[in-house]
Amino acid sequence: MAQVLEFKLPDLGEGLTEAEIVRWLVEVGDVVAIDQPVVEVETAKAMVEVPCPYGGVVTARFGEEGSELPVGAPLLTVAVGATEAPAPPAPSAAPGSSASGASSADAPAAGESSAGSESGSGNVLVGYGTGAPAARRRRIRPERVGTPAAPAPAPAPVVEPEPEPVAVPAVAGEVNGQQGPVAVVSPLVRRLARQHEIDLRRLTGSGPDGLILRADVDSAIRRAEEAARAQTRTAPDGPAVAEAPTAGAAAPAAAAERIPLRGVRGAVADKLSRSRSEIPDATCWVDADATELMAARAAMNAASGPSGGPKVSVLALLARICTAALARYPELNSTVDTAAREIVRLPGVHLGFAAQTERGLVVPVVRDAHTRNAESIGAEIARLTELARTGKLSPAQLTGGTFTLNNYGVFGVDGSTPIINHPEAAMLGVGRIMPKPWVHNGELAVRQVVQLSLTFDHRVCDGGTAGGFLRYVADCVEQPAVLLRTL
Template sequence: MPQVLEFKLPDLGEGLTEAEIVRWLVEVGDVVAIDQPVVEVETAKAMVEVPCPYGGVVTARFGDEGSELPVGAPLLTVAVSVGADAGASEEGAGAASGSGSGGAGAASGSAGAGSGSDEVESSGNVLVGYGTGAPVARRRRVRPTAVAAAVPARVPVVPVVPVAAPDPVPDAVPGPVAVVSPLVRKLARQHDLDLRKLSGSGRDGLILRADVESAIRALAEGTSAPLPAGFAAPAAGVAPEPEAVPVSGASSAGRTVEGSAAQRIPLRGVRGAVADKLSRSRREIPDATCWVDADATELMAARAAMNSVAGPAAGPKVSVLALLARICTAALARFPELNSTVDLEAREIVRLPEVHLGFAAQTERGLVVPVVRGAQARNAESIGAEIARLTEAARAGRLTPAELTGGTFTLNNYGVFGVDGSTPIINHPEAAMLGVGRIVPKPWVHQGELAVRQVVQLSLTFDHRVCDGGTAGGFLRYIADCVEQPAVLLRTL
């Protein structure tokens, strides 16, 4: 007899508690192999493919594309063959090595049939972005054809998760509450909402966060706003509310209410994470900005000379961003105050031994900041190669959480947008960010005469707790000197 196992959304690490389903990679009735990716999800850090630790036939999926699931919520169910075999071979699923970016979450399985002593082949805990690990001893190989014959294809098995309300309400609708997310239950408790009075908009009436938030808004607005469908007003004797306004064009990108020009765009995923980080930066960091114009003519000439080398000595092309990144690492070696963070609880400034250089990259999914690790030990060519690799991964949505966290200083080249200056917000919990405007021909006094030179505006936003204006000005002036006279860098190479 096949056994139906439930695969839950694993712990995604980095403090992430939920993920949005971007694309299902399997259908109900499909035969999947162990460690086969079954769904593509987007977190606040990156987009990853989640592998299934079981092999068998998919009997049910939970959640539509564009919906959010909390960690620990059912993701899908798989029918697998069970029963120990004397000739079963011991197998180990290879755990990919990495820098520890993905969190390890137990792929829990609840048996739908069979005894607890039966052994089911599984590859162990899911390491998001790296497959699965932790081999399970003595398990027999799943034969998909046998399972497919035993389980009718495309027959969904949808288990219901009953959650009883702690304080029954006399006029409440009897029966279990169709809600899976602990976040939804917590939100309802905080606003004294009875979930049994809500009609969920999810699959099979599942109550989603949007349903609870809509009910909260309706209660806050009183009788002037329509309540969600199926929600009973708590006060007796109140006149019936008008029917709920239908919502058209609902999607993961936003929703527009009919008859209104307003559009609601959920702050979640990458956009939500950016909003949280920028808001925290503004709340906690007393930032200040200084800027200076620099003559980048010699820097551009040096780059052209580097890239014109032919023959065996020729390497990959060096970008302007790579040269500026190398200048930043040299400046941070002279002014380590700006490669630090503030420990509020201990009331201490923590100077960091290594430079993990972040750089702002604009993608279709929003602004992300990939991190070049150990930048202080890299030359311009090595930094440029890593920037190119991370940029390509960012545009493809393949960055791992480890590649998006742990930065100690950020370089922001907003000149690619055709602007000269900016006052960027510090990437919390870092202490500073260097902004670079566009490099354009401008009139400039050079060697006592007016000339047309390649000019760039450099701006430094810094945490005034870690240093004063003298240190920040010295750092920015050193950056400008290296831009104007690249030979200054020879002292640190």
């Protein structure tokens, strides 16, 4: 005999409240081991494989690929102790309850033995997972199981595993100004329906047991918009407008495409909007002769030989220059505690760098960059960039930065006024390095020129400090030997 345990979408960290199911890694009836990844989800920060803390047979999955689930919603149920796929439940048992009246999601009470408590690891995500959930007992409703309520708590029953999903209870609440039960659990879905005046009671959910998902509401919104457009093409009191337009008549305007701001795009929008609304930023910039920096990089890579290790990139050299500049101007390696009205200077440099991926712009973070040399920084940038391209960055690798380096020169542009990566205090932007006429040693020459721009929080420092930081960076670009004083 086995006990069916429910595994819920865990808290993935950093304040995330929902995730989108990208790909299921197991099927109903599969045998899973403790901490085996069972589903791949996409949050606003990264793609994450979620491991299951129970070992046993998968009896049900909740949510289709492409649907969004809030944190705490059921992901799947596992029959702990089972060795084969469970048989269907008895017809008299209601979905979501066992024949003995115990919910598959219930954990045993304190003092009772449980296969789940012994088999579950509690490590939902390494570094970000929840601990083992506290044991709790739910009240059994006699009318749902068809048996009278027990006068006293009974020992934990052993239940048959169920292949059917746990029933989603109807959520009673106000929908478009009217009261009524609706098969929807997500407050985001209900809010979206209210905003677009969609009556949830008229929708048929595509989720388990008719659960209404966000995709169902999006489809209803699209149908409503198409119906509205069709009405505008029809005369108020007569037939449709003439099929053949007159000569010179303008063609009907195409419908605007609506793209939901969610996932990485939504996270970027929220962070940049918050940065512009909270941070009084200012930008200064300078052109620098990068000819000597490029020559120094070529010498470093030539000295390593054909098989002497990875090449040092320009971005790695600029990152090393930034750490040296932040040691001289620590005001820019800080954040502002608005509640306490304090500037918090941070002890270490966790250097973020902007990386463009198919999922959008992400900012991986090189930890303790102030303790690394250019070669070490370059190797870490290369490793994190590859993880970003494959969508395998963890939330921990995308958060905690104290200063950001943005190399927008890879897009073929010279300058920009970057938006600060909230809650940091500054960002250095780097344009493309290209041959330009330049006065060198009193004569006009063709040199490798780059534009550097610094956007900074004017609360943490004034223009003098920002200008000093940027001038030091430019001096190191023009004369890399300047760095020798700090190495």
